[in-house]
Amino acid sequence: MEAAGNLPEENFTPQDMSLKIEAINKVTLKDRANSYKNRPFSFFLLALVSLAALITIFVFLLLIGYIFVKGIPNIKPELFAWEYTTENVSMMPSIINTFLMTFATLILAVPVGVFSAVYLVEYAKKGSKLVSVVRITTETLAGIPSIVYGLFGFLMFASSFKWGYTFIGGVLTLAIMVLPTIMRTTEEALKAVPDSFREGSFGLGAGKLRTVFRIVLPSAIPGIFSGIVLSTGRIVGETAALIFTAGTKAAVPNDIFSSTRTLAVHMYSLLTEGLYMEQAYATAVIILIMVIVINAVSSKLAKTIVKNR
Amino acid sequence: MSGVRESLMKFVFLIAACVSILSTILICFFMFVNGVPAIAEIGIFKFLFGMTWKPSNGYYGIFPMIIGSIYVTAGAIVVGVPVGVLCAVFMARFCPKKLYSVMKPAIGLLAGIPSIVYGFFGLVVIVPVIQEIFGTNGKGVLTASLLLGIMILPTIISVSEDAIRSVPESYYEGALALGDTHEQAVFRAVVPAAKSGILAGVILGVGRAIGETMAVIIVAGNQTIIPASVLSGVRTMTSNIVMEMGYASGLHRQALIGTGVVLFVFILIINLLFSVIKKER
Structure with a gap:
């Protein structure tokens, strides 16, 4: 003391x-x-x-x-008319098609991307040859620029299959393009699911398949969603891969074999025609708003992922 | 029964995993099968090093375009890398928390803006400024380099920032303990330790710049000659494809695909470099 x-x-x-x-x-x-x-x-x-x-x-x-x-x-009501004419230069058909194309691409790419990530993380043996080949090819796909995808889509779908410029040709090209993104984000999400979840499920008598669909995939959902959002951003902004696959026709597609344009392609067409600067400004605003919304959703998702960990 | 389902689904997962292999093979196949015969017909030397591109007269030399792609990419590096790396240093080591919470999403947004919008921005903002200062038509190597430099900023910033942040704190603390100021510690201990990560970011930026199409086509002027100065117009391999693919046929079309093949080879080399650097870390 x-x-x-x-x-x-x-x-x-x-x-x-x-x-x-x-x-x-x-x-x-x-x-x-x-x-x-x-x-x-x-x-x-x-x-x-x-x-x-x-x-x-x-x-x-x-x-x-x-x-x-x-x-x-420059945003005027006639820009949102249902039909495109050279007078109103409406972007409405392109906006609708942007949504259709994004949706169709994701429908194709998400199951394939998620399933292949499941194979890589849950089924493949460590250090297997197949896994390393898949890794290399996925990295290669991720690095290929849009214009090469465009050329490929043109050669395969428009030319070899004799489809011409089609909605489905654009969708297939985009699906291959966003596949690496979905695979990578899903893989990371699956890897982040603790092994104790799987062990617990096995311990309760569930099989591998049930464990994957009931336990592992649900825990990985925010990660999978962030891949979907990233891909949406890429699809919305894509131009070079679409000009020679889906073409530039300014109308909502009648069927999957019609030519059509997304909003970004619409903007490119306006700029190359050179007559519609005001409308191009307005289109740029709409594209920017879409990108801002997509980014906001994606950062919100990223936050929930961090919180869950 | 459940055994059958198990192995069936395993097979489905396996098939899905093979889709990316199949896609890569298909892309390589279609590019090379359509492009290589044209290159052979024109003559590989005449094609790669020919100085004239006049499809109507049978001249298919893409040397000006190869040089054009290299010029604008180099220009983008000169513009984008110093700003990008320094900005990454700022974000990782100097940025107040409040500013960071604004800057980080802003850079995410820059990364998400489509190239066509960048091209439009270049056309309505950068081109007039160049016109005003130099009295040219405003489209050329300099304009394209500035725009591409801006476009690769987010890639370089986010990859470099991650690299700088992953340097162990002990490097920084050790430097401080030896009497360095905050700035000296960051630049002499932390940044050198992150240099392979920063290099990886730069290579990713190069890949993005050389493959960029829509923005370049709008602001580069697109003349098929080797640019005499930084203000002259330039055509890259990518813009060559987009500009002429719409109406080309026969050997002309194949020559354009050949241009794509050359670009593809460039990209494969860059990817290889990138994965080598990633492995070294």
Whole structure:
């Protein structure tokens, strides 16, 4: 007890302690400025990274701001007429087709992507040859630029199958294009499901298949959804892969063998025709809004995934 | 009964896994089978190094386009990499929390904006600025490089940021303990340790820039000659395909597919580089 009296520090409660530490570590703006004065190179580095960040922010604001400010006044009701004519330059058929095409592509790509991820994570033996071949080909597919997909789709569907420019040709091309994205996100989601879930399920007598569909896949749903959202973003923005597969006809497709255009292709057509700058601005606004919504959904999903872990 | 179902579904999963292998084979097959004969007919040397592209007169030299693709990609690297890497350093090590919560989604959005919208932005914002400053028509290597540099920013920033963040904290603390300032510690200890990850980001950016089509076609001017200066118009391999595929036939069409094959080979080399670097880490 006496010794304690000689050491006043021991009388501090933990809160006092933290207060004191904070006071020692506190660096005022003035201290900082002084330390930079002595180390001009450090200040230079700080200025450099801040400048880079400012440039990025500036580009972002300029891009979004310019298109919204110039585009919103150009959004007129006739742009949303049901039928496209050269007079109203309506984007409605393209908007409808963008939804149809996204939906059809996902219907094809999601089961294949999810199932192949299930095979890779749940069934394949570690270090099997097939797995490494699938890995390599998936990485290759992910790196191929849209224009090469477009050429391939043109050669296979439009040319070899003699389909011409068709909705289904565009859909099949896009489905191959988004497959790597869906596979990768699903794989990551499946890997994040703890083994104890599987063991528990096996322990209760469930078979492998039941475990996959009842236990593993449901836990991986947010991850699978984030893959779907990412793919949607890619489909909505795609142009080069669609021009020579689905063509550029500005109408809602009658059947899967009709030519049709998505909104991004519509915008490309407006720009190459060169007569419709105002409508192009308006189209850019609509595309941007779609992308913003898709991004918002995707970051919300990412947050729920983090929370679940 | 359930045994049958088990093995049936296992088979279905296996087939699904093979779809990506099949797709890759199909893409390679269709590209090479349609492109290579044309290259052989024109003559591989004449095709790759021929200086004139005049399909109507039977000249199929894509050298100007190869050079064009390399020029604009190099330009994009010069514009995009310094800004991107420094911005990644800022985000990983300097950014206040509040600013970060705004910047991160902003960069995600930049990554999600379609190339056609970037192209439009280049046409209505960058082209007039270049016109104003240099008095040219505004379309050319410089404009395309600036635009591509902006387009590869999000890729470079997010990959580099991840790389910088995955450097162990002890590197930074050790440097501080040796008397470095925050900036010195970041640039002399943390960033060098992340350099292979940053390089991977740069290579991804190169892949995106060389394969980019719709944005480049709008702002590059598309002349089929080797550009004399950074202000002259330029045509890349990608834009060559899109511009002429619509009406081409016969050998002309095959030559365009041949252009696609050359582009494809470029991309495969870049992918290979990327996976080598990823393995080294």
